[in-house]
Amino acid sequence: MRKHTVLAAAGLIAGLAFSGTAFATSPAGTWMTESGKTQVKIAPCADAFCGTIVWQKTPSKDVKNPDKSKRGNALVGTQMLFNLKPVGTDAWKGKLYNFENGKNYTGKMELTGGDTLKLSGCVLGGAICKSQQWKKVK
Secondary structure (H helix, E strand, C coil), X not given: CHHHHHHHHHHHHHHHHHHHHHXXXXXXXXXXXXXXXXEEEXXXXXCEEEEEEEEECCCCXXXXXXXXXXXXXXXXXXXXXXXXXXEECCEEEEEEEECCCCEEEEEEEEEEECCEEEEEEEEHHHCEEEEEEEEECC
16 A cells, blocks of 8 residues: 555656646746737647737737738737747747738747746848847736
8 A cells, every 4th residue: 555655646746847847838828028018828839839919008900911911900819929849948939920010030939037938030040130028917
């Protein structure tokens, strides 16, 4: 009986350790952009993470979208982070859509603290990048 109790306890501890690690390295959740004007929900999508705008301080349309047929669409509900796949501990690479200029960028996302996410969008093979810090919405 004692052997089963020890094994069960060891399994429970291992399970808690694994779940804590998985939770600590997940960007899933709702994030406030650096400007404080937009919130993006990041969630798993297939074998990656994606992000969709879920709130805007001042709701607006996707007027800069390169696809003219989408320029009348509300930004809330628009996906702006695509196919972000892990590239190391607490880091993911994929595509980012900037609705302010209608352009897509190669992007990187890094958890830099429990409630801070750094996003960088780059052009010219990473020669020119712009970054911002997002804060997790509680």
